[in-house]
Amino acid sequence: MIEVEALTKQYGSFTAVSGLSLTVRPGEVLGLVGPNGAGKTTTLRCLAGIIPSTSGSVRIAGHDLAADPVGAKRALAFFPDEPRLFDYLTVRQHLNFVARIYGVADYEERSRPLLEELELAEKADVLPGELSRGMKQKLVIACGLLHSPTVMFFDEPLTGLDPLGIRRMKDSIVRRAKEGASVILSSHLLHLLQEVCTNVLILKKGVKVADGTLAEVEAQFSNGEANVSLEEIFIRATGGSES
């Protein structure tokens, strides 16, 4: 469960996110969309406890992120758009390291199917420098999933993945949501949102302009027209330009 109340993030006089409130229940996948610079990545980083918010409250799996950051972080996983890995640790050593941080006693049993699923088993003993970008992305995903998080944040999760990887990633997100995870997914790929998300939140200049199920958001911006595409809705909601 993700509960956000009046989240605001300011950089000096610039407000990146303003008064954002949202709730993602177990089993829901929220698609976070908006033009470039709308505040999507800032929002995700605030929710994952990477950067401090200026005001507002965030609760992750029942833990207040400000008061109990450790408890909150134990339940979440953040998947950045750019895979950042430890250059000197092999794939297997990354999993070993993360297992120790999260205290995953049975990590070897857990990591085996994960590596198989993400097609990393054959690369288990190589360093990140020898992996393609897509493979690095998969390793980040494997590390994030190792402790079975109940809250997941994906920032452009399909970047760098091949078609098969994209399909597996989508299936994986949907499956984990069905198993009870709360997911927020930020992406420019509107078809991904249509396929994966149960809810959509549109941000513009750090302010929420639409929030609800896909059907609700469609209804809000379709102006009574039938068969309006999500792309058209997005353009209407955001004014068709960058923030």
Added chain:
Amino acid sequence: MFGAFLYLRATSLRNQVVHRLGRLRQPKYLLGALFAGAYFYFFVIRRVSGVGAAAALAPGTAQTAGMLAAGFICAVLCLIGLLRVAYAWIAPPEKAGLVFTEAEIAFLFPAPITRKALIHFRLLSTQLAILFSAALITIVFNRSGYLGGHRVLHAVGWWIILSTIDLHVNGTNLMLSRLRERSAHFLLWRMAAVAAIILYVAAVYLAASGLADSFLNGTGGMSDRADRLVRHLHDSAALYWLTLPFRIVLGPYLATGYREFAVAIFPALAVVALHYLWVSSTEARFEEGSIAIAEKRAAMRAAVQRGESPRIGGSKLKALAGPFPLPPRGLPEVAFLWKNLLSLRSAVFGRRTLVIALGVAGWVYFAMKPVMRLRSNSGQANAIGVFVLMGCGIVAAYTLILGPQIARQDLRNDLPNADLLKTFPLEGWRLALGELLAPTAILTAIIWLTIIGAAAALDPGGALAWLTPVVRGTVVLCLALAAPLLCMIQLIVPNLVMILMPAWYQSSRSRSAGVEMFGQRLLFGVVQLLFALLVAVPAAGAAVLVYIASYWLLGISTGVVLATVAVVLILAGEAAVGLWFLGERFEKFDLSGDTR
């Protein structure tokens, strides 16, 4: 071609100066420039324009000191040159080439320029750097204070030395490239070259083995013995011929007057000219190697700018087993120790490190062997003890003050992964502690070695009655206990600087040159030193008070133990506060803030 080269260099230099002057508007650069200016004024310019160091010594002593200093510098230079050439033959790069920047490659390689012209371009480019280095070394070392002569002549001497080294390295690279291309016996050639270098070193060692004896065992004062040493060098035919190439190159630098310089300069210039002919006439395809070098350098620069270790961008890493098994349950701090030790092993222990370590160890062994033999025979073990003691003290002090700037396997190296670190379910202080464990372990290990070395070297003759084995052991154990805490406190400082002043930190660790950057780095060094003193004062004060209060009644050993308890308690308290503050600041650290 020459006109284009001059235009490129002159325009680049002008723009660089304008850019650097422009950035002085930012306080961090201005303060750095002022600090560096003050340093140069007080420690370099005033020294150069003031009375030379030799004036404070008696004439004979000054000459002896000068001879010994010059001899030492020459020996070190020759060793570096030999090691550099030996390394090139032992471990040649897959594609040997000349150093060009990526822009130079992009513009010059496809241009209608001959390969020879490209070599000339490269040599001319290096000459500018060499001229600047020669002038700087002359100013900083102020060698004229010892051996007389004019500073301009010394600068020319340095130019000869540096140019010869540069040309020789380039010639070796081109030769290797040519042999790889055209010879079916590349490995044999390399083995022959390495064997020749080993034979040469062995021959020099054998020819010089009697020199140390005559110097150390000889009668008369230092000055007489130094004279005899020099005469011996001249009289030994074998040594004369073996060291002739080096002596020719070093001749202008060692000249003590205009006449000696005039005699020495022509053979030295001939050596430079021969090297130049060798480099410019070697037909080798260096383009691919040059591109590889340029890409490697660009990757290193980019890695530094991203806040990563330059090694990451510079060379291919190897997967290694962890330093110890890491069970999935237990203190998470240990995971950081495990990870950072692993990165240290990958980054430090390469082929180059091994060659350098072997070279230095061999040099120390051969240099110290006669000294040790003579000293022990003549019953002067205490003199060696003092020498070792001083060495250990210097290494320990450098480890504490400079070590934290070098051992960076902590938050500083992990800054690019800060996103990931911040999602870990750990309190800030635990994360900070975990990150600092590896460099603390490294620095502590070095300090422990110095403590053991110092303890073994202190009073080997047993003249100090109070220094019983129990006292010696107690002091060693107590110092060993305090060392990790001191190291950790020292490591907190640069990590805290990074968190509190990210923009300062980023600019100081970038490789950009300039007086203001030098000043910034110097400033950080001074802050580190002041902090070391600040944290040491309460602990040292408490130690003295507790020791004085206890040792009259309870004896030296107990006094030392009680003093150590006081020191450890104070240092532990300081470390705990530092870790808590560092962790707290890291939790609040805004990664999206300005780091440029």
